[in-house]
Amino acid sequence: MAERCLSPGCHIGVILRTGCLYRVRFAEERMPQTPPFAAMFDSSGYNRNLYQSKEDGCGGLYYHDNNLLSGSLEALIQHLVPSVDYYPDRTYIFTFLLSSRLFMHPHELMAKVCHLCIEQQRLSEPGQDKNRIRKIAPKILQLLTEWTETFPYDFRDERMMRNLKELAQRVTSGDEMYRKNVQQLLQNLLRKLATVSQYEEVLAKISAASTDRLTVLKTKPQSIQRDIITVCNDPYTLAQQLTHIELERLNYIGPEEFVQAFVQKDPLDNDKSCYGDRKKSRNLEAYVEWFNRLSYLVATEICMPVKKKHRARVIEYFIDVARECFNIGNFNSLMAIISGMNMSPVSRLKKTWAKVKTAKFDILEIVIPFFSLLIKDIYFLNEGCANRLPNGHVNFEKFWELAKQVSEFMTWKQVECPFERDRKILQYLLTIPVFSDDALYLASYESESPENHVEKDRWKTLRSTLLGRV
Secondary structure, eight states: OOOOOOSSSOEEEEEEETTEEEEEEEOSSOOOOOOTTGGGTTSSSEEGGGSOOOOOTTSSEEEETTEEEEEOHHHHHHHHSOBTTBOOOHHHHHHHHHHGGGTSOHHHHHHHHHHHHHHHTTTTOTTOOHHHHHHHHHHHHHHHHHHHHHOGGGGGSHHHHHHHHHHHHHHHTTOHHHHHHHHHHHHHHHHHHHHHHHHHHHHHHHHHHOOBHHHHHHHOGGGGOOOHHHHOOOHHHHHHHHHHHHHHHHHTOOTHHHHHTTOOOOTTOSSSOSSOOGGGGHHHHHHHHHHHHHHHHHHHHHHSOSSHHHHHHHHHHHHHHHHHHHHHTOHHHHHHHHHHHTSHHHHTOHHHHTTSOOHHHHHHTTOOOHHHHHHHHHHHHHHHSOSBOTTSOEEHHHHHHHHHHHHHHHHHTTOOOOSOOOHHHHHHHHHSOBOOHHHHHHHHHHHSOOOSHHHHHHHHHHIIIIIOOO
16 A cells, blocks of 8 residues: 655545545655565465475465465464574564464463574573574574564563563573674663653543533633634644644554454453453554544534634634645544534534535545544454364464555554644644533534424533533
């Protein structure tokens, strides 16, 4: 899949995918490089001719036309372990590290890999062959590098870090160059983990400080006189700042979170779910929460003004912001804005919408964002295909397809935002209180009176519960 361009002046391409139309911007410059493994997801399956051949002896792996279709979990783990004359293909490494967590915790896999490396390469023997170590060390270190770079969040588990250090120490003993490589690997990993911890602390502070806007209005009416247009009256600038938020949140999502979000119980393991810790998908959830917040922010800004012409002006402003998001290629913010304008408290404001030029808004609604489509594809793939075959083998065909889809995301998350950050606008977008559902309906009814008995009854209830009025 082509990457999105986030700089002006790019050509628009149209791609058909799973029956849905969406637009992708083709870059003229400043585009990130596609990760090497992503380019290898272009065949119909995992082909063992793509990498150094290793005699499997049908040891629990099943191929058809040289494509790996299935295998026992133990055989697939063994297939991940390098030897003196073998190194697994990068595509296999990514696919198995991504999907194996459906069957076992990453720390359990790491422990098995460490055991196999130490046992098979005789790394625990006191008089180990230094020439043999020099041959195998680069391959083991490369596997550890790929694991730490692609799935760094796995190493927040101290058991992972302990096994990593133990295996690295065994293969680098007596070689200064390899020791430096390990030191660099650990420094890079710790830097990534520190960065994501800081990011999550910021998200937690924002979440803890979030307040319903109606509550703020009732207690401190003068403290919230600002609106989005007074903070940023240029739709293009706002679209740029929305893109900053989108790309930052996208960047912190680990590829494994797409698997962990849909994890289910392994039928061969009666004691526990495979990987049911909800914290393991928190950055993915934070990205979804941002979409919802932006939708509610749009609806709040539209329902806030007392005068009809002011509400119409805000709607037109957000239509312009949505168009700028479209031009930039920021389809997630675009869809969040459209979602906010389509919320019932906003869409029922018929007198307000009568003053809005809606033709350009209608055109925007044909766009389907990449991220939503990706989530749906992964969900239906997970629901529609079994993780294991009747013979107990891991269904590698399914995970090959899963890895292809997630590799598209891996390309996406490396896009760098070319726009300057505006801290004032970002602060407003991330922290300004928004209306709850009930507060939105109340503001909507206060702006344009209820049209039927159901709306009138709801209005009375809301005035009583939210405002203390009858």
